[in-house]
Amino acid sequence: xxTVPMVEVEQATGLVKEVYDDMIATRKMxxxxxxxxxxxxxxxxxxxxxxEWKAVMGTPGRLDRLTKEMIAVAISTTNRSTYCVxxxxxxxxxxxxxxxxxxxxxxxxxxxxxxxxxxxxYQVESDIFPKIE
Amino acid sequence: xxTVPMVEVEQATGLVKEVYDDMIATRKMxxxxxxxxxxxxxxxxxxxxxxEWKAVMGTPGRLDRLTKEMIAVAISTTNRSTYCVxxxxxxxxxxxxxxxxxxxxxxxxxxxxxxxxxxxxYQVESDIFPKIE
Amino acid sequence: xxTVPMVEVEQATGLVKEVYDDMIATRKMxxxxxxxxxxxxxxxxxxxxxxEWKAVMGTPGRLDRLTKEMIAVAISTTNRSTYCVxxxxxxxxxxxxxxxxxxxxxxxxxxxxxxxxxxxxYQVESDIFPKIE
Amino acid sequence: xxTVPMVEVEQATGLVKEVYDDMIATRKMxxxxxxxxxxxxxxxxxxxxxxEWKAVMGTPGRLDRLTKEMIAVAISTTNRSTYCVxxxxxxxxxxxxxxxxxxxxxxxxxxxxxxxxxxxxYQVESDIFPKIE
Amino acid sequence: xxTVPMVEVEQATGLVKEVYDDMIATRKMxxxxxxxxxxxxxxxxxxxxxxEWKAVMGTPGRLDRLTKEMIAVAISTTNRSTYCVxxxxxxxxxxxxxxxxxxxxxxxxxxxxxxxxxxxxYQVESDIFPKIE
Amino acid sequence: xxTVPMVEVEQATGLVKEVYDDMIATRKMxxxxxxxxxxxxxxxxxxxxxxEWKAVMGTPGRLDRLTKEMIAVAISTTNRSTYCVxxxxxxxxxxxxxxxxxxxxxxxxxxxxxxxxxxxxYQVESDIFPKIE
Numbered sequence: 001x002x003t004v005p006m007v008e009v010e011q012a013t014g015l016v017k018e019v020y021d022d023m024i025a026t027r028k029m030x031x032x033x034x035x036x037x038x039x040x041x042x043x044x045x046x047x048x049x050x051x052e053w054k055a056v057m058g059t060p061g062r063l064d065r066l067t068k069e070m071i072a073v074a075i076s077t078t079n080r081s082t083y084c085v086x087x088x089x090x091x092x093x094x095x096x097x098x099x100x101x102x103x104x105x106x107x108x109x110x111x112x113x114x115x116x117x118x119x120x121x122y123q124v125e126s127d128i129f130p131k132i133e
Numbered sequence: 134x135x136t137v138p139m140v141e142v143e144q145a146t147g148l149v150k151e152v153y154d155d156m157i158a159t160r161k162m163x164x165x166x167x168x169x170x171x172x173x174x175x176x177x178x179x180x181x182x183x184x185e186w187k188a189v190m191g192t193p194g195r196l197d198r199l200t201k202e203m204i205a206v207a208i209s210t211t212n213r214s215t216y217c218v219x220x221x222x223x224x225x226x227x228x229x230x231x232x233x234x235x236x237x238x239x240x241x242x243x244x245x246x247x248x249x250x251x252x253x254x255y256q257v258e259s260d261i262f263p264k265i266e
Numbered sequence: 267x268x269t270v271p272m273v274e275v276e277q278a279t280g281l282v283k284e285v286y287d288d289m290i291a292t293r294k295m296x297x298x299x300x301x302x303x304x305x306x307x308x309x310x311x312x313x314x315x316x317x318e319w320k321a322v323m324g325t326p327g328r329l330d331r332l333t334k335e336m337i338a339v340a341i342s343t344t345n346r347s348t349y350c351v352x353x354x355x356x357x358x359x360x361x362x363x364x365x366x367x368x369x370x371x372x373x374x375x376x377x378x379x380x381x382x383x384x385x386x387x388y389q390v391e392s393d394i395f396p397k398i399e
Numbered sequence: 400x401x402t403v404p405m406v407e408v409e410q411a412t413g414l415v416k417e418v419y420d421d422m423i424a425t426r427k428m429x430x431x432x433x434x435x436x437x438x439x440x441x442x443x444x445x446x447x448x449x450x451e452w453k454a455v456m457g458t459p460g461r462l463d464r465l466t467k468e469m470i471a472v473a474i475s476t477t478n479r480s481t482y483c484v485x486x487x488x489x490x491x492x493x494x495x496x497x498x499x500x501x502x503x504x505x506x507x508x509x510x511x512x513x514x515x516x517x518x519x520x521y522q523v524e525s526d527i528f529p530k531i532e
Numbered sequence: 533x534x535t536v537p538m539v540e541v542e543q544a545t546g547l548v549k550e551v552y553d554d555m556i557a558t559r560k561m562x563x564x565x566x567x568x569x570x571x572x573x574x575x576x577x578x579x580x581x582x583x584e585w586k587a588v589m590g591t592p593g594r595l596d597r598l599t600k601e602m603i604a605v606a607i608s609t610t611n612r613s614t615y616c617v618x619x620x621x622x623x624x625x626x627x628x629x630x631x632x633x634x635x636x637x638x639x640x641x642x643x644x645x646x647x648x649x650x651x652x653x654y655q656v657e658s659d660i661f662p663k664i665e
Numbered sequence: 666x667x668t669v670p671m672v673e674v675e676q677a678t679g680l681v682k683e684v685y686d687d688m689i690a691t692r693k694m695x696x697x698x699x700x701x702x703x704x705x706x707x708x709x710x711x712x713x714x715x716x717e718w719k720a721v722m723g724t725p726g727r728l729d730r731l732t733k734e735m736i737a738v739a740i741s742t743t744n745r746s747t748y749c750v751x752x753x754x755x756x757x758x759x760x761x762x763x764x765x766x767x768x769x770x771x772x773x774x775x776x777x778x779x780x781x782x783x784x785x786x787y788q789v790e791s792d793i794f795p796k797i798e
């Protein structure tokens with residue numbers, strides 16, 4: 001149970017209602033996820049986080065939505081954030097990830113969590129690589 | 134400086150030499166990165182980690198190489214693994230990531246590290262989503 | 267369920283009983299939290315951890331108790347430690363944190379988890395700042 | 400060295416210049432820190448992160464600036480983000496943190512990183528606490 | 533509930549059945565743990581992870597099994613990986629860890645999570661130590 | 666460089682001098698490591714952390730010193746704490762760890778950082794295991 005009682009859709013007014021309405025219209029959701037209903041207890045954080053979602057996840061760019069959702073799973077898994085692993089695995093599935101792609105994703109996640117620690121544990125010095133110009 | 138003296142190419146024999154030769158042939162590298170020259174101090178770990186690299190990163194699959202390298206950057210950044218952030222940023226650039234894509238990637242990394250913590254901090258309860266069948 | 271059966275108040279003897287009695291007197295608690303009843307399975311760790319609690323959290327100093335409890339929430343959230351997020355959110359509320367302050371705290375937690383990763387991911391070099399003299 | 404060449408003040412144009420000018424005016428800085436000069440390589444991320452800084456850190460609220468900067472140090476330390484530990488320790492000192500307060504802060508950081516892991520390692524079950532109403 | 537339906541023993545065929553049979557024979561298990569039944573949804577990852585388990589954990593070497601299982605608990609606790617804390621605490625108990633040893637292990641885990649953060653938070657510069665030759 | 670100027674041996678007085686003298690006598694060190702000289706800027710934290718070191722690391726118990734130092738390396742690596750990885754790798758070497766044992770240790774660290782994340786990423790449900798009685 002969240003630390004604070006969530007703001008349910010029928011309780012929303014003002015800025016919170018605006019965000020909920022925009023969210024339902026933009027994401028074609030039938031209900032507001034618990035994360036957003038909890039953020040709504042602090043309206044400015046709800047509004048700015050939702051703006052950031054739209055800019056980062058909802059705007060077409062160079063990375064497609066499925067790629068971004070798989071990156072979200074990789075980060076949430078590495079941070080062991082139960083809520084986000086669950087939510088963004090679902091979002092990646094909705095964006096087209098099947099069992100085979102999930103298997104490859106988990107293999108990549110496992111491999112880099114392993115080599116990250118081995119390179120740190122052995123105190124390996126960085127190689128010199130060209131940067132972006 | 135690594136905890137142990139690295140095995141330089143000219144010192145490699147037996148299993149280590151086999152791996153180095155395969156690595157140079159497979160990845161068309163002019164030199165062996167410090168990570169692998171350090172793992173070579175424990176040959177069975179070098180050999181199994183290299184096999185895993187080939188299976189996970191080197192084999193064509195459902196995720197393309199650039200996607201995997203960007204996921205590698207996301208994980209290594211979340212783990213704050215200096216060596217791997219440096220190496221896999223370079224690998225992603227080599228695989229086609231430009232400054233704009235790096236910018237989008239960093240925006241995704243920033244956003245999920247933020248919402249991961251906010252959902253955990255507010256103790257938000259998971260929503261129910263359909264799983265893969 | 268803890269890995270080991272907890273030491274209940276009525277089972278406490280010797281050093282464990284001394285700590286429990288001191289804890290109830292000092293913190294005016296009606297019951298001993300599960301964390302301490304689990305540590306009691308290794309009495310020297312119980313005693314030294316309780317001493318540390320008294321020195322760090324229970325002694326008036328330059329930082330007030332509410333500030334320390336909010337810092338505890340920030341750290342426990344960043345470590346995603348479910349038990350401590352729950353316990354120290356409750357302790358911060360008891361020390362005066364209301365919903366508005368919780369909202370600001372979560373905004374700070376979200377912001378720094380984001381910029382921590384973006385500065386690491388972009389491999390930004392440290393600026394030079396004056397130190398404490 | 401950052402992954403990408405930073406945007407120096409004299410190179411800034413358009414949105415980047417606007418942010419730099421606002422930053423110098425708002426924070427009374429004589430120079431732009433490396434973090435922001437690196438974000439400037441992706442202008443929308445620079446602009447939105449700077450807006451977030453102003454809302455979260457620069458706006459007077461229920462938590463004062465010094466408290467927020469000490470929380471920033473606690474989070475950055477727990478994430479082991481070298482750049483941010485350095486920058487926000489400096490910011491906390493500027494906001495009034497002296498050596499004694501730093502000592503108390505580090506004691507709190509040490510204590511919670513310890514008990515976070517002990518409660519997770521012993522698999523301690525959460526106590527039931529009242530939530531915010 | 534896992535993201536994907538697990539492969540139960542009676543559903544196993546081909547490579548998955550081979551691994552399950554080898555696992556039951558090698559580890560004298562009466563049932564396959566959920567982790568492996570989930571990995572089985574991506575057979576190559578199941579097979580390579582099981583090979584790695586046999587090489588790293590199942591092969592007699594310089595570190596004995598109990599030591600390795602206690603290290604597994606220390607790492608899983610530091611990563612706050614609920615599944616692995618639970619599984620490897622059980623494995624360490626099976627390999628001979630009693631309540632007293634668990635107490636010492638948790639004291640070590642607590643101490644290093646504390647000093648890790650204090651050394652990072654104070655930005656302490658590394659001492660120079662001799663390396664392995 | 667530490668955030669605060671370290672207390673050098675010749676500057677130590679009172680409680681700090683007592684701890685330094687005890688440390689040199691107990692650990693037969695020719696010099697005080699930077700970590701302790703930094704903690705000395707807050708004498709009560711120096712004294713309590715040194716007491717904890719003696720209880721946890723310096724007192725003979727059920728786990729021997731080498732095992733504890735290898736666990737310290739595993740934790741510090743997982744936390745990516747540069748100072749402690751360096752210091753406790755050196756301490757483990759001094760306590761008898763050779764290159765082969767380091768290789769096995771790194772293989773264990775790599776393996777569990779990998780499977781920790783894969784079990785979390787796939788949202789695997791815990792198996793039921795017997796606890797310590």
